[in-house]
Amino acid sequence: QVQLVESGGGSVQAGGSLRLSCAAFGYTYSMYCMGWFRQAPGKEREGIAAIEGAGYTSYADSVRGRFTISQDNAKNTLFLQMNSLKPEDTAMYYCAAHGGGYCNHRRTADFGYWGQGTQVTVSS
Secondary structure (H helix, E strand, C coil), X not given: CEEEEEECCEEEECCXXXXXXXXXXXXXXXXXXXXXXXXXXXXXXXXXXXXXXXXXXXXXXXXECCEEEXXXXXXXXXXXXXXXXXXXXXXXXXXXXECCCCCCCCCHHHCCEECCCEEEEEEC
């Protein structure tokens, strides 16, 4: 079993930055792919970034160039550096992981482990 715990959310003005963290506990060596997702009120959950163990990354068009996903394998921690934040980035942000197969942020159904989420609010 894998447990994921996000932190780092908060409120920021447009143009600002936040760094989200996701600590993984338990059966972590089973995690091949990790990703960040977000869900705004009334909208579907959206995959925004993913990273596989070898370092390959994928990003949604909406965040590419502004957000950076990275991981510290030694500390079993996933990060999301968010720069140039916009009001439309306001959402609950979740980290997720899965143990194999294709690693891409679009493949939401592949991710079997999820954190509880951390809220990000961007004001104009």
